[in-house]
Amino acid sequence: MIDYEASGGGVEESKKLKLYSYWRSSCSCRVRIALNLKGLDYEYKAVNLVKGEQFSPEYLKLNPIGYVPVLVDGDIVVADSFAILMASIACSSSLYLEEKYPQHPLLPQDLQKRAINYQAANIVSSSIQPFQNLAVLKYIGEKVGPDERLPWVKYCIGNGFAALEKLLKGYAGKYATGDEADLFLAPQINVAIKMFKLDMVVPSSLFPPGKK
Numbered sequence: 001m002i003d004y005e006a007s008g009g010g011v012e013e014s015k016k017l018k019l020y021s022y023w024r025s026s027c028s029c030r031v032r033i034a035l036n037l038k039g040l041d042y043e044y045k046a047v048n049l050v051k052g053e054q055f056s057p058e059y060l061k062l063n064p065i066g067y068v069p070v071l072v073d074g075d076i077v078v079a080d081s082f083a084i085l086m087a088s089i090a091c092s093s094s095l096y097l098e099e100k101y102p103q104h105p106l107l108p109q110d111l112q113k114r115a116i117n118y119q120a121a122n123i124v125s126s127s128i129q130p131f132q133n134l135a136v137l138k139y140i141g142e143k144v145g146p147d148e149r150l151p152w153v154k155y156c157i158g159n160g161f162a163a164l165e166k167l168l169k170g171y172a173g174k175y176a177t178g179d180e181a182d183l184f185l186a187p188q189i190n191v192a193i194k195m196f197k198l199d200m201v202v203p204s205s206l207f208p209p210g211k212k
């Protein structure tokens, strides 16, 4: 059951960041990684996507499209992992996490590596994750057939990662584009392996010696 009230109790409690999330959601996982890197304490608000809690009238007031994640910071509601994480860095005048909580920067300083990081994040968030979303798989299951769901997911993830492997070659540090964490890539790999049981062996050519 979700509690949509701004405050559970007390002033301190209401000031705490709240993250509406689902445990299996790679989009929410991007934000969880960033909040942890920045050392920000937050209240976890579970939204059960399988039970359809994202479509309740209360939740749709937070995010009209009915997706997780949503971050609530006092009176401010920010929906969409890209808006929460990246918009701040892409346009210097706008928000959110990076500008408000600048500790532990989320992106490389180097402009070329930063551009590659955006590109990789966009491949994941525009060209892989939307195609494996619950709503899409439900539609394919109903209109085409349940057995067509996994081949479809495999095709979309495979296609996206074939591009990512080419794009990221030569940029890796500790993570894919340097020493900043893979906010978009890591949760996507996790879903591919844990949820869809895909073989995600990364070719050694992606990593310079000693950086695996």
Ligand SMILES: N[C@@H](CCC(=O)N[C@@H](CS)C(=O)NCC(=O)O)C(=O)O
Pocket (backbone or CB within 6 Å): 024, 025, 026, 027, 028, 049, 054, 066, 067, 068, 069, 079, 080, 081, 082, 125, 130, 133, 134, 135, 136
């Ligand atoms: N562009 C959005 C996409 C959010 C999204 O697709 N979230 C998925 C979970 S990863 C979701 O809530 N799916 C619910 C559904 O398919 O009904 C973001 O990056 O936050």
